[in-house]
Amino acid sequence: MDKITLTINGKEVEATQGMTVLEAARSAGIYIPTLCYHPDLAPYGGCRLCVVEIEGMRGLPTACTTPAADGMVVHTETPAVNEVRTAVVELLIAEHPLECLTCPQNQRCELQEVAAYLGITEQPLRRTSRIFPLDDSNPFFTIDRNYCILCGRCVRTCQEIACIGAIDMAYRGYDMKVATFGDSKLADSICHSCGECMVRCPVGAIVPRKTTRPEREVKTTCPYCAVGCQMYLGIKNDRIVGVRGDPEGPSNQGRLCVKGRFGIAEFVHHEDRLTTPLIKRNGKFEEASWEEALSLVAEKLKQYNSDEVGVVSSARSTNEANYIAQKFGRAVLGTNNVDHCARL
Ligand code: SF4
Numbered sequence: 001m002d003k004i005t006l007t008i009n010g011k012e013v014e015a016t017q018g019m020t021v022l023e024a025a026r027s028a029g030i031y032i033p034t035l036c037y038h039p040d041l042a043p044y045g046g047c048r049l050c051v052v053e054i055e056g057m058r059g060l061p062t063a064c065t066t067p068a069a070d071g072m073v074v075h076t077e078t079p080a081v082n083e084v085r086t087a088v089v090e091l092l093i094a095e096h097p098l099e100c101l102t103c104p105q106n107q108r109c110e111l112q113e114v115a116a117y118l119g120i121t122e123q124p125l126r127r128t129s130r131i132f133p134l135d136d137s138n139p140f141f142t143i144d145r146n147y148c149i150l151c152g153r154c155v156r157t158c159q160e161i162a163c164i165g166a167i168d169m170a171y172r173g174y175d176m177k178v179a180t181f182g183d184s185k186l187a188d189s190i191c192h193s194c195g196e197c198m199v200r201c202p203v204g205a206i207v208p209r210k211t212t213r214p215e216r217e218v219k220t221t222c223p224y225c226a227v228g229c230q231m232y233l234g235i236k237n238d239r240i241v242g243v244r245g246d247p248e249g250p251s252n253q254g255r256l257c258v259k260g261r262f263g264i265a266e267f268v269h270h271e272d273r274l275t276t277p278l279i280k281r282n283g284k285f286e287e288a289s290w291e292e293a294l295s296l297v298a299e300k301l302k303q304y305n306s307d308e309v310g311v312v313s314s315a316r317s318t319n320e321a322n323y324i325a326q327k328f329g330r331a332v333l334g335t336n337n338v339d340h341c342a343r344l
Pocket residue numbers: 157158162164165166167190191192193194195196197198
């Protein structure tokens with residue numbers, strides 16, 4: 001990769017050809033506020049918070065959409081730049097509920113972060129009174145458009161990451177909002193409930209129904225299918241209270257489907273879940289130890305020759321569990337009768 005050198009706020013910054021000005025600045029530890037930008041998504045330039053001054057360039061270009069070039073001289077903190085940013089944030093705040101203490105996104109909200117960065121402590125504009133009904137039709141998360149800042153991250157996520165296109169920006173001007181086809185409830189749309197939009201919403205507009213904050217996290221592999229998505233389970237009082245995708249996961253790069261994101265906690269803690277082996281005695285299942293159960297299975301298997309037994313494994317197990325199952329069939333039971341539901 002070709003290296004280039006820029007000067008940002010008087011500091012020489014080395015970047016890679018192909019980076020944007022924003023990426024070059026961030027890689028050098030220089031903060032430029034953003035709201036519509038997300039590293040997983042294509043540059044958008046919608047919120048205008050990342051405007052900068054670039055010597056020899058007219059106006060205030062957005063750093064997230066401007067390619068960095070060798071010899072470029074960039075200023076990220078001029079009075080003109082901060083005037084634009086402050087006006088943008090003040091306009092957003094004028095339409096935004098100020099109930100931060102009760103918002104599930106409190107202290108994780110990017111609007112709070114940029115307002116604090118710009119030193120906005122007052123609400124100088126007249127408050128507006130848009131009122132949108134809550135969409136709580138989805139079983140896992142809600143959409144409260146009153147909190148929406150129209151950054152478009154959810155729409156672009158659904159298009160670029162989930163590849164579904166369940167939502168888009170609808171209507172124009174003051175009536176603009178995130179909507180499904182026909183402006184129906186999310187549950188009546190083609191949404192797959194993956195929650196990818198939710199994790200990229202910078203404010204409290206798309207939030208999970210359950211928002212307990214974990215005390216610690218445990219890294220694990222999703223047990224639902226052989227894609228093997230890597231995830232962190234959020235734990236509080238020894239119970240799973242949340243799941244987030246691991247950005248370093250080679251097969252999922254932080255993404256999860258509906259099962260991995262929303263199907264773990266209730267499943268693990270459900271009272272119907274079998275947590276010990278059961279052995280049927282006199283027509284009734286009775287709890288047994290693993291030792292007892294495995295001995296019984298081994299005894300029974302010994303009564304058959306290798307052509308009379310087979311192993312069927314599951315797409316809902318991990319690659320490792322499936323590998324062990326076929327190994328057990330071939331190497332231990334001595335059979336090639338190995339099958340898997342995924343070949344259907
Ligand atoms: S949950 Fe997934 S499919 Fe549904 S709107 Fe969000 S990104 Fe699109």
